[in-house]
Amino acid sequence: MSADSSGVKYLIILILISALHITAYSQSKSVNIVPHINSSGNELHPSVSSDGKIMIFSYRENNDSNIYISTKKEGVWGKGKPFETLNSSGDDDTPFISSDGTMILFASNRAEEDSGKNKKSLHSDIYISFKVNNKWSKPEKLSPFVNTSANEKSPALSSDNRTLYFSRWSQDDMSKSKIFSATLIDAGFGDIKELPSKINSGQGDYGLVPSIYKEGFYFSSKRDGGSGSWDIYFVKTKFGEFEEVINLGRGINSERDEISVSEYGAKLIYFSSNRQGGAGGYDIYSYEVPVEFAKITLAEKDNERKKEENETGFNFRIIEKGTGKPLSIKMKILLNRKDAASPEEIYEETDRNGALTLITEPDVEGIRIIFDKGKWEKPEREYSVERGKIRDEIIKLSTPKNRGPLKDKEKNSEDELYFKEFKPIYFDYNSARLKPDYIPYIYAIVNYLRENKHIRIR
Numbered sequence: 001m002s003a004d005s006s007g008v009k010y011l012i013i014l015i016l017i018s019a020l021h022i023t024a025y026s027q028s029k030s031v032n033i034v035p036h037i038n039s040s041g042n043e044l045h046p047s048v049s050s051d052g053k054i055m056i057f058s059y060r061e062n063n064d065s066n067i068y069i070s071t072k073k074e075g076v077w078g079k080g081k082p083f084e085t086l087n088s089s090g091d092d093d094t095p096f097i098s099s100d101g102t103m104i105l106f107a108s109n110r111a112e113e114d115s116g117k118n119k120k121s122l123h124s125d126i127y128i129s130f131k132v133n134n135k136w137s138k139p140e141k142l143s144p145f146v147n148t149s150a151n152e153k154s155p156a157l158s159s160d161n162r163t164l165y166f167s168r169w170s171q172d173d174m175s176k177s178k179i180f181s182a183t184l185i186d187a188g189f190g191d192i193k194e195l196p197s198k199i200n201s202g203q204g205d206y207g208l209v210p211s212i213y214k215e216g217f218y219f220s221s222k223r224d225g226g227s228g229s230w231d232i233y234f235v236k237t238k239f240g241e242f243e244e245v246i247n248l249g250r251g252i253n254s255e256r257d258e259i260s261v262s263e264y265g266a267k268l269i270y271f272s273s274n275r276q277g278g279a280g281g282y283d284i285y286s287y288e289v290p291v292e293f294a295k296i297t298l299a300e301k302d303n304e305r306k307k308e309e310n311e312t313g314f315n316f317r318i319i320e321k322g323t324g325k326p327l328s329i330k331m332k333i334l335l336n337r338k339d340a341a342s343p344e345e346i347y348e349e350t351d352r353n354g355a356l357t358l359i360t361e362p363d364v365e366g367i368r369i370i371f372d373k374g375k376w377e378k379p380e381r382e383y384s385v386e387r388g389k390i391r392d393e394i395i396k397l398s399t400p401k402n403r404g405p406l407k408d409k410e411k412n413s414e415d416e417l418y419f420k421e422f423k424p425i426y427f428d429y430n431s432a433r434l435k436p437d438y439i440p441y442i443y444a445i446v447n448y449l450r451e452n453k454h455i456r457i458r
Helices: 003-029 290-295 299-309 408-419 434-453
Strands: 031-033 044-050 052-059 062-071 094-096 101-110 120-132 151-157 162-169 178-185 187-196 206-212 216-221 231-236 241-247 258-264 268-273 283-288 312-320 332-337 344-349 355-360 362-372 380-384 392-396
Touching: 044 268, 044 283, 052 094, 094 151, 101 151, 120 434, 162 206, 178 206, 206 258, 216 258, 231 258, 312 362, 344 355, 355 362, 380 392
Parallel strands: 044 094, 044 258, 062 094, 120 151, 151 206, 312 392
Antiparallel strands: 031 283, 044 052, 052 062, 094 101, 101 120, 151 162, 162 178, 178 187, 206 216, 216 231, 231 241, 258 268, 268 283, 312 355, 332 344, 332 362, 362 380
């Protein structure tokens, strides 16, 4: 073989290698490593607050795991710092911050009496911490319905904080992980259910996280047909049922592990991966979900949105003038229909948040709302209807100046509307210790009592 022909062959090989490099880059160029957070250690399990200003994550080094927190300033994530309130001498990881920013759930294998160093349990349980007066409370373990002798990790809450999702596996084999749900019932989180086979394939399904902006959930799995080891998937839901499971593809998934998704906004997600090219072992990355994927997963929601765009009506919120207290209140509504001799009367009531949505039919041209004339100043409101638009209206009501304060009987009538769904609080036998699952419910009652000092609970 001549030198010239050998040179040509080497040139062709270099061109092919360059082409493969360009192709691989083009497939993953939308994945961006998050600066300042990642290090030579392992950064895993990111969870971002709904306002995008706080990220909590796990940091593992030398077989020890702790929870770290980073804040974003001027669009840049700051260096992570240990979240001292949550951390223990055990391994603390897989944190999740609720969408309302009031709760953090995480997993820990801390010993029951964590009084010394290097004290660890043989398995992980799920703990919860609450934000009280801008400080995080001491973590408490969730109920024994959730926590067992197996490993429970990667907790996540639905947007209403009433459904808990978590992963569970026995011994130390995470590849046998399955995903479960728990419902907030009278005795705390209970009604534990293993999710159906569309989610639990038997091949390591892990870290289910509800999407706020799409109809479905993100999760990771080692199931067949992926790009490598753990891949990130999205499962669509319709009327609460799991439907199509979608692999997010090579744009995000690699031949290594991609796990633990956190959603921010309609398109951006954060996740952890040990792919090549990172700062250390596992690192935290961001990824903008392609428009095509959004179209697939939001098809039903888009149809519903288009239907809603053609609807006409009002979103009312009724509050007390001065205090801003939401009013659960009955009202008479007169519907002025086209060509009708007289208005049609209907009766409605706002919910405990003072909210009411009223959708009007095509022939309704205007409405008039009438409140209790003896109780409220300016008890009537009149609105014209704008076809194809649902208007947001805030109504502020105040008592007449010459009427004086509400009588005790009238106050009690109003307050009964708030407490009509009052639930009992259960304690364990021979114990006065409040279960952590009840704390958000208790806080809601306490805040209401603080705003309405005339109320007493016996």
